[in-house]
Amino acid sequence: MLHGDDGQPKDVSECYCGCIEESKPLLNKIVVLDPGHGGIYTGAINYGFRESDINLSVALKLRKKLARLGATVIMTRKRDVSLAPAGSTLDADLQARVDVAKTSDADIFVSLHVDDVPNINLLGPTSYFPKGRSSGLAYAIQTSLVNGIICTVDNGVSPADFYVLVHNDMPAALIELGYLSNPSEALCLMDNTYQNLIANSILNGIINYFLC
Numbered sequence: 001m002l003h004g005d006d007g008q009p010k011d012v013s014e015c016y017c018g019c020i021e022e023s024k025p026l027l028n029k030i031v032v033l034d035p036g037h038g039g040i041y042t043g044a045i046n047y048g049f050r051e052s053d054i055n056l057s058v059a060l061k062l063r064k065k066l067a068r069l070g071a072t073v074i075m076t077r078k079r080d081v082s083l084a085p086a087g088s089t090l091d092a093d094l095q096a097r098v099d100v101a102k103t104s105d106a107d108i109f110v111s112l113h114v115d116d117v118p119n120i121n122l123l124g125p126t127s128y129f130p131k132g133r134s135s136g137l138a139y140a141i142q143t144s145l146v147n148g149i150i151c152t153v154d155n156g157v158s159p160a161d162f163y164v165l166v167h168n169d170m171p172a173a174l175i176e177l178g179y180l181s182n183p184s185e186a187l188c189l190m191d192n193t194y195q196n197l198i199a200n201s202i203l204n205g206i207i208n209y210f211l212c
């Protein structure tokens with residue numbers, strides 16, 4: 001996490017964009033952003049909100065911020081669509097996301113999701129890395145999210161065998177941004193300002209991963 005003079009987490013995108021226009025710390029970095037679900041695969045639905053919409057909205061914000069700092073950003077989807085043709089299996093949709101990453105020569109793959117569980121009291125982000133491989137990217141993003149959101153719960157970093165993690169060769173992380181099952185957090189996750197806060201935090205995590 002980068003900090004300003006007042007000790008508070010620094011909004012790196014604003015700084016580099018507003019003060020040091022020519023500074024592009026992520027130049028030559030290729031980032032694949034994977035907004036989870038989409039189209040017929042909505043992911044979780046709670047309180048009238050759809051996970052796929054939150055994932056996409058945060059990813060589009062993050063894409064802009066990454067691009068401002070020089071990164072080349074490749075999105076697995078930019079609209080509310082599934083990636084595999086109609087009638088395909090879920091695995092085909094997930095493999096299509098992996099294929100995007102594999103053909104892009106990317107440095108990192110970041111998949112965005114939102115959790116949904118029966119216990120409506122759970123809240124906060126959780127980050128996952130591919131089982132048996134480096135936790136560095138997930139750890140950098142999780143740390144930055146917890147520092148950035150401030151009033152939240154740190155659910156930590158865990159290994160996982162999610163399809164898009166284990167079928168990718170590059171450093172990868174799957175981020176559960178929060179819990180759609182928690183009524184308060186669900187409202188936050190749909191909020192434009194909160195989505196920007198999350199996107200800025202993930203941006204800081206990615207910068208720290210590459211530069212620290």
Ligand SMILES: [Zn+2]
Pocket residue numbers: 036037043044051113114
């Ligand atoms: Zn999901």
